[in-house]
Amino acid sequence: FVWADQYRRLKVRTNADTPYDAAQARKFGAQGIGLCRTEHMFFNEDRIPAIREMICSDTVEQREKALAKLEPMQQSDFEGIYEAMEGCPVTIRFLDPPLHEFVPTEEADIAALAAAQGKSVQRIKDIIASLHEFNPMMGHRGCRLAVTYPEIAEMQTRAVIKAALAVQARHPEWTMVPEIMIPLVGEVKELKYVKSVVVKTADEIIAAVHSDMKYKVGTMIEIPRAALTADEIAKEADFFSFGTNDLTQMTFGFSRDDAGKFLGAYYDKKIYENDPFAKLDQTGVGKLVAMAAKLGRSTNPDLHLGICGEHGGDPSSVEFCHRTGLDYVSCSPFRVPIARLAAAQAAIKNPRK
Incomplete structure (x- = not known):
């Protein structure tokens, strides 16, 4: 839909991780994808061995060899998503979850991984044990993975840029x-x-084919410190996307997965009126x-501003985003119509000059 020209538009994007999801979102009228979570592409049966090989690598060369297997798979997925979105904006988030989520837990799978890697079962178990974290949500994940293993960011950049060029x-x-x-x-230095890794990789690929393609590099604002130092971070970012799921967890100091144990009592006692993970705590x-x-x-x-937490599908949260000056909201495909x-209601109620 199109609003009156004097209104600054709050565009609706959607969260989609596969070409199928992207196509569904487009059918519902999404004008782009605000969050494509690349890790969801790694869990397929034909891909999980390569990501496990990467995790269990002892050297950069071994990691790069494993990542080389994943790159064409990622590129193919990105091409499918770009095709489904018909040229609309697509924001691709680099690998986010802690690596332990990808490793096997069953003895047979551990033995198969050991055989494929040429390592002992005990060595694989030691690697898996080393990935254990007491609080994975606040552990070795997100940009911390790219700082530790820049070759992951290099591979993902190649897949994104090659897909876009194709x-x-x-x-x-x-x-x-x-x-x-x-x-x-x-931290802005992160x-x-x-x-710098993304730009070096992307610029080399674009120059090699004599293209003038532009690209954007931005960040998720999902850590309170990022919000507090946003003026510094914005100097290095083309866009912010507020990851309000994690921002809510870290601001409240409780886990979305565990809060159900006590939130009922909070509702009963009117301490909280709503689930802060369903309706944004304004x-x-x-x-x-x-x-x-x-x-x-x-x-x-x-600076372009968006929101890609599930709050993007909640009407009161969408209105808040409009009033706050955000450019787009992103939510799961089936929440796009809502x-x-x-x-539209927020634009009519609070017109932007």
Whole structure:
């Protein structure tokens, strides 16, 4: 739908991890994808061996060999998503979850991995044990993986850029501008480092084919420190996407997976009126979002702002995003119609000059 020209548009994107999801979202009227979670592509049966091989590698060379197996798979997925979205913006988030999520737990799978790697079963078990974290949500994940293993970011950048170039060649009428999102940044130097890896890799590929393709590098704002230092982070970012699922967890200090044990009592006693993971906490988490938006644009007026937590499908949260000056909301494909309606209502209720 199109709003009156004098209104600044709150565009609706959607969260989609596969070409099928992207096609569904497009059918529902999504104008782009605000969150494509690349790790979901790694769990397929034909891909999990390569990601496990990468995790169990002892050297950079071994890791790069394993990543080389994943690159064409990633590129193929990205091409499918770009095709499904017909040239609309697609924001691709680099690998985010802790590596232990990919390793086997069954004895037979561990033995098979050991055989494939030429390692002993005990060595594989030792590697798996070394990945154990007491609080994985706050552990070795997100941009911390790319800082430790920049070759992962290099591979994902190659897959994104090569896919965009391939689709652009097939559809000259589209203007492909890949958007790469670095997750879990809490310090501008993290983003600066990973961005340098992305830019070097992307620029080499684009120059090699004599293309003038542009691309964007941004970050998820999902750590309170990122919101508090958004003016510094914005100097290195083309866009912010508020990951309000994790931002809510870290701001409240409780886990979305475990909070169900006690939230019922909080509702009964009227301490909380709503589930903060379903309806954005505008008083606390929302204040961080608004602060980050204002700080970010103070140093980078061209900064694009979006939200990609599941709050993007909640009408009251969508209205808050509109009032706060965000450019788009992103949610799961089947919530797109609700989000579109909420965005239209927010534009009518709170017109932007």
